[in-house]
Amino acid sequence: MDTTPDIVIIGSGLGGATLAAALAPTGRSIVILERGERLLDTPAARNDNAIFRDGVFRPDEEWLNGAGEPFNPGNYYCVGGNTKFYGAVLLRYRAEDFGRLQHSGGVSPEWPISYEDFEPWYQSAEEMFQVRGDAEQDPTEPEHSGSYPFPAVPDEPAIALMRERLEKAGVTPSSLPLGVDVEKWTARAQTPWDAFPDTTGAKMDAESVSLAQALTYPNVTLETGSEVTRLHTNGAGEINEVDVSQGDTCLKLTPNLVVLAAGAVNSAALLLGSANDANPTGLANRSDMVGRNFMNHNCSAVIALHPTRKNDAVYQKTLQFNDFYLVGGKNNLPLGNVQLLGKISGNILAAQSSLPLSIANWVARHSVDWYVMSEDLPNPESRVTVKDGKITLDWKRSNWGTHLALVKKAKSVLRWAGYPITISRAFDRSAPSHQCGTARFGIDPSSSVLDVFCRTHDHKNLFVVDASFLPTSAAVNPGLTIAAQALRVGAHIIEKDLAA
Numbered sequence: 001m002d003t004t005p006d007i008v009i010i011g012s013g014l015g016g017a018t019l020a021a022a023l024a025p026t027g028r029s030i031v032i033l034e035r036g037e038r039l040l041d042t043p044a045a046r047n048d049n050a051i052f053r054d055g056v057f058r059p060d061e062e063w064l065n066g067a068g069e070p071f072n073p074g075n076y077y078c079v080g081g082n083t084k085f086y087g088a089v090l091l092r093y094r095a096e097d098f099g100r101l102q103h104s105g106g107v108s109p110e111w112p113i114s115y116e117d118f119e120p121w122y123q124s125a126e127e128m129f130q131v132r133g134d135a136e137q138d139p140t141e142p143e144h145s146g147s148y149p150f151p152a153v154p155d156e157p158a159i160a161l162m163r164e165r166l167e168k169a170g171v172t173p174s175s176l177p178l179g180v181d182v183e184k185w186t187a188r189a190q191t192p193w194d195a196f197p198d199t200t201g202a203k204m205d206a207e208s209v210s211l212a213q214a215l216t217y218p219n220v221t222l223e224t225g226s227e228v229t230r231l232h233t234n235g236a237g238e239i240n241e242v243d244v245s246q247g248d249t250c251l252k253l254t255p256n257l258v259v260l261a262a263g264a265v266n267s268a269a270l271l272l273g274s275a276n277d278a279n280p281t282g283l284a285n286r287s288d289m290v291g292r293n294f295m296n297h298n299c300s301a302v303i304a305l306h307p308t309r310k311n312d313a314v315y316q317k318t319l320q321f322n323d324f325y326l327v328g329g330k331n332n333l334p335l336g337n338v339q340l341l342g343k344i345s346g347n348i349l350a351a352q353s354s355l356p357l358s359i360a361n362w363v364a365r366h367s368v369d370w371y372v373m374s375e376d377l378p379n380p381e382s383r384v385t386v387k388d389g390k391i392t393l394d395w396k397r398s399n400w401g402t403h404l405a406l407v408k409k410a411k412s413v414l415r416w417a418g419y420p421i422t423i424s425r426a427f428d429r430s431a432p433s434h435q436c437g438t439a440r441f442g443i444d445p446s447s448s449v450l451d452v453f454c455r456t457h458d459h460k461n462l463f464v465v466d467a468s469f470l471p472t473s474a475a476v477n478p479g480l481t482i483a484a485q486a487l488r489v490g491a492h493i494i495e496k497d498l499a500a
């Protein structure tokens with residue numbers, strides 16, 4: 001391994017790999033350090049019991065919750081990070097999400113940059129991730145400067161009927177923007193892709209798109225099985241050493257520029273765990289904001305059932321409605337997004353509930369399954385801390401009343417659409433799938449960790465380019481916004497020649 005590269009990127013997930021792709025053409029030597037390995041195509045990759053019941057892809061790791069109880073987090077360590085398992089929904093935040101938004105549970109603060117400033121990077125990210133979509137269908141869709149590179153993924157017949165029924169029920173269903181090649185995905189096996197690992201490159205994820213692009217350049221190398229354990233600073237407050245553990249071997253790297261992209265929980269943990277005499281509360285933590293404002297969305301599964309109508313969809317995940325995204329709550333305040341889940345099977349349902357398999361199979365054959373998502377608001381007391389090397393994730397849910405109101409609305413729409421039985425269940429707290437916010441960006445160094453280009457206010461050669469930067473969670477899936485920001489940061493590093 002080159003131990004003196006120009007740039008070290010820690011983590012090959014969405015933020016890290018996309019930044020690597022942006023910086024690769026500079027010719028600077030870039031080493032990407034990834035603690036996981038590439039996922040292999042095994043039978044388990046398309047086996048619902050292996051994934052949902054046996055948890056074969058979950059890490060062998062324990063975090064503590066706010067009550068000090070251990071749990072096994074649904075946080076994946078592999079090349080491509082959490083995107084290998086993602087639902088590939090690549091939605092933009094709504095333009096209103098960049099401003100101050102009042103919710104019944106509090107305020108979602110204004111971003112330090114506007115939607116108009118950010119828009120070109122959304123466009124570039126959609127092109128890079130080959131998003132399939134239609135920006136004309138959803139009235140909440142913000143202005144696009146270009147069109148989606150591919151038309152929307154078609155609804156399966158059962159979902160096309162659902163779309164018609166929703167329209168009759170008075171809402172405006174629209175196609176989910178997706179980064180997936182459905183034909184390639186279903187050629188491997190007839191399964192949904194949401195929460196299933198991508199081992200064939202059919203999903204447009206951090207490995208199949210950004211990393212693949214970055215690694216076509218000879219100046220970029222990927223080191224797997226390489227966990228970064230500590231960052232060190234010199235007298236000038238710059239990061240001068242990166243400690244890496246490769247099994248029994250420990251290495252030290254001395255790059256010019258360090259980019260932390262280990263995901264919102266692990267990036268915060270690494271900054272906090274790297275405390276030293278000059279930075280006693282952790283690196284980049286003069287504001288005391290590192291690890292704080294952890295957000296993760298308030299999400300529930302809602303199953304809509306008609307006892308005599310079968311749902312034969314394989315993947316299902318092509319629709320959403322945003323009629324209650326900006327309005328519809330108490331005092332007409334925002335509620336959130338309603339989108340389809342990947343089609344649940346009897347095995348998935350039985351694994352996640354106490355239903356006997358025979359009943360779970362019957363329900364799954366008749367249900368259309370939804371993912372109802374509302375904004376989690378920033379709260380400094382919702383936080384990641386590290387003690388004796390162990391991570392505590394004390395997630396304080398916010399805005400829960402808004403979420404319950406959205407679940408109620410969604411159920412009522414689904415009943416109007418002809419599904420007399422609706423059952424909901426909140427997603428487990430142990431799955432921080434949409435984790436974000438632990439090193440938020442901002443203009444004021446006393447209340448933010450990063451500047452608007454994700455450079456830490458405290459260490460001029462340290463950037464954090466992953467979900468940590470998000471100052472708000474909005475109520476849409478975070479991936480496209482993380483990728484767009486990585487492209488924006490990459491262009492800034494190149495323009496200012498910050499890796500020199």
Ligand SMILES: Cc1cc2nc3c(=O)[nH]c(=O)nc-3n(C[C@H](O)[C@H](O)[C@H](O)COP(=O)(O)OP(=O)(O)OC[C@H]3O[C@@H](n4cnc5c(N)ncnc54)[C@H](O)[C@@H]3O)c2cc1C
Pocket residue numbers: 010011012013014015016033034035036074076077078079080081082083084085086087088089090091194195206226227228229261262263264266270432433434435465466467468477478479480482
């Ligand atoms: C089941 C599931 C479904 C999802 N569906 C969607 C969706 O449909 N749409 C969407 O937008 N988002 C979705 N997400 C969320 C999305 O995957 C994440 O928001 C995104 O991957 C976060 O990017 P990141 O760069 O912050 O972190 P990740 O992509 O998780 O990357 C972090 C990387 O850092 C590595 N790493 C961690 N610690 C270290 C260390 N110390 N040293 C070296 N490497 C390290 C990890 O192994 C990982 O590869 C989903 C997530 C899950 C789990």
